[in-house]
Amino acid sequence: MQAFGTHAGSLIRHRFAGLLLALVALFLSACSSTHVRTDAEFDVARDLGGKSVVLVEPSIQLFEMQASGLMEPRADWTRAAREKLPAAINAILDQRKANLKPEYRVSADLPSDARPRQVLALNEAVINTIFTHSYLHVPLPTRGASRRKPLSWTLGPGVSAIREETGADYMLTVIVRDSYTSTGRAALMILAAALQIGVLQGGQQFGVATLVDLRTGDVVWFNVLSDSLGDLRDVEGAQATASKLLKGLPL
Amino acid sequence: MSRLRRSALIFGALLATLLLAACSSQPLRNMEPGEQPAEDTDEGGLWDALADSERALQRSPLLVRDEALNRYVNGLVCRYAGEYCKDIRVYIIRRPYFNASMAPNGVMQIWTGALLRAENEAQLGFVLGHEIGHFLGQHSIKQWRRTKDTANALSLLQLIAAGSPSASAGDAFDVALFAAYASLFKYSRDHERESDLHGFERSVALGYDANQGWKLWQALLAEENARDRRKPSSVFATHPATEERLTTLRREAEALPTNGDGTGSAEFSDALRPFLTTWLADEVQRRNYPQTLVLLDRLQSRPEVPNAGMLAYFRGEVFRKRRAPGDDKRAIDAYVAALDLPGYPAETMRALGYAFRRVEDIESANEAFADYLEARPNADDRALIEHLMTEPVRRHED
Numbered sequence: 001m002q003a004f005g006t007h008a009g010s011l012i013r014h015r016f017a018g019l020l021l022a023l024v025a026l027f028l029s030a031c032s033s034t035h036v037r038t039d040a041e042f043d044v045a046r047d048l049g050g051k052s053v054v055l056v057e058p059s060i061q062l063f064e065m066q067a068s069g070l071m072e073p074r075a076d077w078t079r080a081a082r083e084k085l086p087a088a089i090n091a092i093l094d095q096r097k098a099n100l101k102p103e104y105r106v107s108a109d110l111p112s113d114a115r116p117r118q119v120l121a122l123n124e125a126v127i128n129t130i131f132t133h134s135y136l137h138v139p140l141p142t143r144g145a146s147r148r149k150p151l152s153w154t155l156g157p158g159v160s161a162i163r164e165e166t167g168a169d170y171m172l173t174v175i176v177r178d179s180y181t182s183t184g185r186a187a188l189m190i191l192a193a194a195l196q197i198g199v200l201q202g203g204q205q206f207g208v209a210t211l212v213d214l215r216t217g218d219v220v221w222f223n224v225l226s227d228s229l230g231d232l233r234d235v236e237g238a239q240a241t242a243s244k245l246l247k248g249l250p251l
Numbered sequence: 252m253s254r255l256r257r258s259a260l261i262f263g264a265l266l267a268t269l270l271l272a273a274c275s276s277q278p279l280r281n282m283e284p285g286e287q288p289a290e291d292t293d294e295g296g297l298w299d300a301l302a303d304s305e306r307a308l309q310r311s312p313l314l315v316r317d318e319a320l321n322r323y324v325n326g327l328v329c330r331y332a333g334e335y336c337k338d339i340r341v342y343i344i345r346r347p348y349f350n351a352s353m354a355p356n357g358v359m360q361i362w363t364g365a366l367l368r369a370e371n372e373a374q375l376g377f378v379l380g381h382e383i384g385h386f387l388g389q390h391s392i393k394q395w396r397r398t399k400d401t402a403n404a405l406s407l408l409q410l411i412a413a414g415s416p417s418a419s420a421g422d423a424f425d426v427a428l429f430a431a432y433a434s435l436f437k438y439s440r441d442h443e444r445e446s447d448l449h450g451f452e453r454s455v456a457l458g459y460d461a462n463q464g465w466k467l468w469q470a471l472l473a474e475e476n477a478r479d480r481r482k483p484s485s486v487f488a489t490h491p492a493t494e495e496r497l498t499t500l501r502r503e504a505e506a507l508p509t510n511g512d513g514t515g516s517a518e519f520s521d522a523l524r525p526f527l528t529t530w531l532a533d534e535v536q537r538r539n540y541p542q543t544l545v546l547l548d549r550l551q552s553r554p555e556v557p558n559a560g561m562l563a564y565f566r567g568e569v570f571r572k573r574r575a576p577g578d579d580k581r582a583i584d585a586y587v588a589a590l591d592l593p594g595y596p597a598e599t600m601r602a603l604g605y606a607f608r609r610v611e612d613i614e615s616a617n618e619a620f621a622d623y624l625e626a627r628p629n630a631d632d633r634a635l636i637e638h639l640m641t642e643p644v645r646r647h648e649d
Binding site: 059061063064066067068069070072073074075076078079108112117184188191192195197 | 290291295296298310399402403405413
């Protein structure tokens with residue numbers, strides 16, 4: 001449950017100071033940003049022309065933000081987004097002449113220690129680590145705080161298990177969590193602004209996309225998207241989100 | 252107070268009334284067997300999100316996949332769930348704590364610590380019936396809606412309090428917050444009570460001894476009381492106190508005009524027996540030794556645990572790992588006793604060797620190690636043990 005300070009009102013004394021602060025915060029939270037990182041050889045050695053790409057188990061979940069800030073999962077929106085976003089991603093890749101392989105999902109009856117499953121679990125762990133280290137700036141004992149360096153992460157040659165399954169040269173992973181302001185939340189946001197108490201956060205789109213070389217296992221491209229205006233529930237919104245998610249992809 | 256503020260407060264108060272009024276208006280679905288919630292509802296959203304965690308559960312290394320055990324537990328769930336059998340999917344999870352849970356989409360988890368603690372089929376059935384009670388009572392969605400409504404109302408109250416010029420508004424909000432949380436937890440405890448009664452009623456309907464429910468709680472209470480620190484009952488408890496649940500169930504059982512005397516089939520013992528050693532080893536790893544000792548005492552009286560040697564071995568393990576004053580001697584006594592009983596594992600001799608080294612009795616230690624290697628000529632740790640047999644005792648031996 002989201003909680004904000006109990007006595008926030010007393011912190012902001014001056015009427016206009018409060019309004020100014022609210023506006024600044026509104027601008028900050030309303031902006032859309034992407035942060036791309038690539039590995040060192042990216043510009044010189046990465047040419048994806050004619051290479052094949054497979055989208056692997058996209059993880060997409062949409063929520064409705066309740067007045068309190070609690071997130072309620074919405075199945076109907078999620079289903080729409082799970083159709084529209086991959087379609088939009090595929091359309092972009094197609095446009096850029098990538099050789100697109102059919103979306104890959106690990107078959108349900110594979111045991112948990114099967115190679116493809118293990119590779120995807122490792123991929124998830126590496127994504128979490130890159131995000132924590134390179135984006136949230138949490139130092140790692142093995143890498144220190146040297147977060148500005150290019151990406152130098154690898155899943156190792158074991159990724160060939162995915163290449164054998166899909167025949168692709170690169171694997172694209174997409175994780176999206178997207179929330180939308182409910183009517184109650186909107187009313188509360190207006191009320192908080194009217195009372196000059198502060199700016200309450202509304203729905204927010206958050207996404208991570210990565211590209212892994214299926215020969216070496218190297219993570220060659222990594223993008224984090226944060227957007228308070230994106231909307232995955234319709235085709236145009238999905239297209240806009242897809243192009244932000246794939247920004248800087250070497251295709 | 253400015254005009255803007257006053258009107259905002261009035262607006263807020265109106266909104267609060269609206270929000271709170273909306274609380275009680277959402278009806279539960281009828282929940283026919285096989286029915287799923289509509290996709291565009293809050294419940295549909297929960298089901299969809301839970302599908303992901305169910306997939307994770309299916310891949311979990313903690314999932315017990317043994318076919319015979321799953322078949323048995325599933326069969327018992329079906330007997331308790333009746334026509335809702337197909338709506339419930341059971342996952343046995345290897346965790347040494349007494350627990351079971353029910354998700355609104357029909358995912359039931361039962362932890363091995365609960366299987367180890369149920370004395371017979373009737374007790375296990377009572378636990379399963381309790382979880383099915385949560386499912387049929389739609390407790391998860393009720394709790395979610397209540398939480399949502401409470402949080403919404405609180406957010407609004409908080410804004411009003413923050414916007415209020417009165418110095419005591421913040422304090423008033425804190426009181427409201429406390430009361431709201433306490434009421435949410437009470438709501439949860441009421442669901443537990445309801446589910447206890449459901450498990451009880453199903454057990455009675457299926458002809459099991461109605462006393463097995465409270466007997467299970469009695470056993471758990473004995474373990475609870477053995478813990479190092481006592482946990483007071485609280486307004487923030489999700490579950491009612493064990494003592495209360497025991498008393499209620501006992502009263503219900505005693506009020507029955509007639510009572511079945513069945514504790515269930517022998518299938519229970521057959522299904523669980525192959526796992527007892529593993530689960531007991533997990534239990535010792537909890538490092539809650541007073542509770543484990545109470546549990547070991549209780550297991551001694553169970554018919555499907557004929558190998559007293561195994562229980563004595565684990566008693567020794569508790570003392571060897573706890574290392575309270577006098578425990579070295581107690582461990583040796585327990586292992587020596589185990590060696591005279593049927594069913595002790597070969598590890599008893601190795602553990603006895605380690606225990607003797609602690610009291611610096613090298614000769615007895617090496618004798619025990621030699622016995623171990625004789626019983627397990629291909630032991631993985633043969634080289635380690637042989638090396639240890641040539642080593643003098645160190646001061647802080649493990």
